[in-house]
Amino acid sequence: MADEMTAYVIEEYGDPDVFTRTTREVPEPEANEIRVDVTASSVNPVDYKIRQGALPDFAPAFPATLHCDVSGVVDAVGADVEAFEPGDAVYGMPGGAGRQGALAEYVVGDAGTFARAPESISLEAAAALPVVALTAWEMLTDKTTVGSDDDVLVYGASGGVGHVGVQVADWLDADVTGTASSDEKRDLVGALGADAVVDYTTTDVETYVEDHTSGAGFDVVFDPVGDDHLATAFEAVRPYGTVVTTESSSTQDLSPMHANSLDLGVVLVILPVLLGDRQERIGEELAEIAELVDDGALEPHIEERFGFDEVADAHRRAEAGDFNGKLLLVDD
Ligand SMILES: NC(=O)c1ccc[n+]([C@@H]2O[C@H](COP(=O)([O-])OP(=O)(O)OC[C@H]3O[C@@H](n4cnc5c(N)ncnc54)[C@H](OP(=O)(O)O)[C@@H]3O)[C@@H](O)[C@H]2O)c1
Numbered sequence: 001m002a003d004e005m006t007a008y009v010i011e012e013y014g015d016p017d018v019f020t021r022t023t024r025e026v027p028e029p030e031a032n033e034i035r036v037d038v039t040a041s042s043v044n045p046v047d048y049k050i051r052q053g054a055l056p057d058f059a060p061a062f063p064a065t066l067h068c069d070v071s072g073v074v075d076a077v078g079a080d081v082e083a084f085e086p087g088d089a090v091y092g093m094p095g096g097a098g099r100q101g102a103l104a105e106y107v108v109g110d111a112g113t114f115a116r117a118p119e120s121i122s123l124e125a126a127a128a129l130p131v132v133a134l135t136a137w138e139m140l141t142d143k144t145t146v147g148s149d150d151d152v153l154v155y156g157a158s159g160g161v162g163h164v165g166v167q168v169a170d171w172l173d174a175d176v177t178g179t180a181s182s183d184e185k186r187d188l189v190g191a192l193g194a195d196a197v198v199d200y201t202t203t204d205v206e207t208y209v210e211d212h213t214s215g216a217g218f219d220v221v222f223d224p225v226g227d228d229h230l231a232t233a234f235e236a237v238r239p240y241g242t243v244v245t246t247e248s249s250s251t252q253d254l255s256p257m258h259a260n261s262l263d264l265g266v267v268l269v270i271l272p273v274l275l276g277d278r279q280e281r282i283g284e285e286l287a288e289i290a291e292l293v294d295d296g297a298l299e300p301h302i303e304e305r306f307g308f309d310e311v312a313d314a315h316r317r318a319e320a321g322d323f324n325g326k327l328l329l330v331d332d
Pocket residue numbers: 044045046131132135156157158159160161162179180181182185224225246247267268269270321325
């Protein structure tokens with residue numbers, strides 16, 4: 001095979017046009033790693049936050065190949081890898097933060113950060129799932145437990161993490177209320193399986209707590225937004241309930257947690273890759289998520305498909321926020 005491959009890299013932080021197409025050496029897998037011939041990736045906020053320079057501790061070494069999500073076909077396996085062999089269709093979250101990522105012809109990562117791709121959706125579409133599905137899965141099954149008929153409130157329910165959160169909470173048999181800021185977004189949230197949909201821009205927290213929990217408060221509030229949403233989450237949850245979030249960078253008054261004896265769960269899904277530790281957790285969870293997809297309980301909503309050479313346009317659209325679900329990047 002060729003020694004060199006095409007990659008889209010950043011050599012400095014900057015706006016979406018900072019990406020350049022270049023060639024770099026095809027990486028060789030270590031004993032515990034696999035090399036994947038990349039089919040597709042997708043855009044997550046972590047990718048553009050790294051590009052902007054907002055998460056310097058997460059940036060791969062420059063020139064940095066970004067993007068965490070990947071799907072593709074196993075091309076080579078390290079000496080100690082037994083779970084995969086060349087030709088396997090996989091999806092995973094091997095890098096893009098902490099180490100080189102997916103915007104290239106090949107990516108190498110710890111075998112534990114991959115699982116066999118779902119069979120009921122295209123391999124391309126599978127790349128929309130890893131970061132958002134792992135995040136929603138950990139929020140709802142690790143940081144809290146959701147029981148049958150629990151009232152679960154999902155903020156940002158039409159976004160990447162939220163649209164999976166609605167489907168996983170529904171699969172857990174919860175009574176799901178989702179929030180969204182436009183008619184189009186609310187239509188999607190209803191179609192994904194939410195029992196109720198709230199326009200939080202015109203409905204205050206007391207009203208939706210009254211309307212959807214008879215004033216008792218939600219058992220679990222799922223917050224992939226942070227800031228003001230995290231503050232209202234503490235008002236929307238019932239006494240002894242749980243708030244799970246992906247964003248804790250804002251300063252919050254925690255006295256409502258004390259007043260109502262609340263639990264707070266915070267997810268950092270990329271942590272196993274950043275630490276190089278417990279990475280098999282990623283592949284184990286992705287295997288469970290693939291089962292959900294193949295059982296028809298979970299499907300990614302893909303709003304637009306871009307080529308790798310259109311990564312700047314994909315980042316611009318993602319940062320503008322005028323989309324639902326996921327933006328896909330395909331290695332055409
Ligand atoms: N800690 C972790 O492990 C982890 C993992 C994944 C994601 N995240 C973080 O979680 C957040 C959500 O990720 P995502 O993939 O769901 O993002 P996304 O697809 O861009 O969706 C974000 C949703 O949040 C809502 N929102 C409210 N205020 C917003 C604002 N000022 N700008 C943009 N959206 C706003 C929007 O819905 P409405 O218009 O209905 O309000 C939007 O649909 C990001 O900050 C991301 O970095 C963290």
